[in-house]
Amino acid sequence: MTEPPETASKTTDRGPSVPGHPHLNHVEAWLFDLDNTLYPHSCNLFAQVDVRMKEFICALLDCDVEAAHKVQKGLFRKYGTTMRGLMTEHGVKPDDFLAHVHEIDHSPVPADPHLDAALGRLEGPKFVFTNASRQHAERVMERVGVSHHFEGIYDIIAADYRPKPDPAPYREALDAFGLAPGGTAFFDDIPKNLEPAHALGMTTVWIRTDTEYATVGEQGAHIHHTVDHLAGWLHGVAEAREG
Numbered sequence: 001m002t003e004p005p006e007t008a009s010k011t012t013d014r015g016p017s018v019p020g021h022p023h024l025n026h027v028e029a030w031l032f033d034l035d036n037t038l039y040p041h042s043c044n045l046f047a048q049v050d051v052r053m054k055e056f057i058c059a060l061l062d063c064d065v066e067a068a069h070k071v072q073k074g075l076f077r078k079y080g081t082t083m084r085g086l087m088t089e090h091g092v093k094p095d096d097f098l099a100h101v102h103e104i105d106h107s108p109v110p111a112d113p114h115l116d117a118a119l120g121r122l123e124g125p126k127f128v129f130t131n132a133s134r135q136h137a138e139r140v141m142e143r144v145g146v147s148h149h150f151e152g153i154y155d156i157i158a159a160d161y162r163p164k165p166d167p168a169p170y171r172e173a174l175d176a177f178g179l180a181p182g183g184t185a186f187f188d189d190i191p192k193n194l195e196p197a198h199a200l201g202m203t204t205v206w207i208r209t210d211t212e213y214a215t216v217g218e219q220g221a222h223i224h225h226t227v228d229h230l231a232g233w234l235h236g237v238a239e240a241r242e243g
Contacts, residue, residue: 021236022225023243027203028183030122031173033164034130034137036189037230039109039144041209048104053082056100060090081131081163083156094161102136109143115231119149121238128153129173129186131163152177164188167196174200187230191223198222205233 032038035045057068075085086092119126126149130137134155141147154176159169174181181201188194194204198221205225227233 021233021240023240024185024203024237025241026183027124027185029124029177029179029185030126031129031177031179031184031186031197031202032126033186033188033190033193033207034128034132034140036209036211037187037207038115038128038146039112039140041189041211043108043110045104045106045108045140049101052101052104056097057082057086060086060092080166084161084163087161094157098133098136098156102133106139106143109140111143111145112231113145115234116145116149118231118234118238119146121242122234123241125151125177127151127173127177127179128155129164129170130154131156131159133157164190164193165196167199170196170200187227191220195220195222198224 053072054065054068057063057071058065061068061071063071072082075082075089079085079088083092083094083097086097087094128137128141128150130153132155134153134157137153137155138147141150154169154173156163158176159166159172162169164170173179174184181197185203185205186194186197187205187207188197189207189209191206194206198204203224204222205227206223207230208226208228225233
């Protein structure tokens with residue numbers, strides 16, 4: 001988990017009862033972001049990560065929390081992620097940073113049997129592409145109860161610590177999983193993270209939240225579908241494909 005950050009048709013679903021779902025028959029594989037995508041943003045795991053980042057910076061630079069906050073946000077603005085800034089300017093080992101910031105309480109993430117059932121209805125392999133670590137992803141997926149649906153995880157370490165929306169890891173993730181972009185649907189809660197996926201030819205689905213970082217760049221043809229309720233929308237897609 002790192003900080004937040006022809007004209008396309010758009011569908012909006014506020015729950016499983018909303019009609020008009022696309023069938024997405026061209027989609028052969030499903031690629032999902034993790035945080036605030038496979039579980040609700042209301043779990044607010046990033047608040048815990050944010051505290052852990054400041055703790056790490058305080059210990060590294062021997063400074064107080066206020067100074068750490070300034071360093072954190074300055075590095076984030078300059079490098080795209082605090083971790084990349086710490087690596088570049090302070091020689092921090094990324095594994096040490098990730099191990100510290102992801103040592104959080106995952107209990108706010110609830111099991112989601114509705115999502116479990118929806119994923120089970122969708123034909124085709126499913127994968128996770130995340131700016132977080134594999135360890136964090138595995139903990140989250142276990143909490144949600146959907147681990148058994150996924151065949152692989154492409155994490156920030158596999159991406160050589162280049163976070164989305166850096167374009168290179170998108171192609172590398174597709175290659176690692178043997179996926180054709182034209183037959184892949186990609187889901188993310190941050191609109192700008194959908195831009196490289198769209199450029200490669202993937203079908204893009206924005207999981208909408210009301211956070212400031214998640215609404216920047218929401219307009220544009222790089223978003224094919226806009227979704228408020230992932231499980232319900234996937235059930236609708238599965239039903240359309242089955243029908």
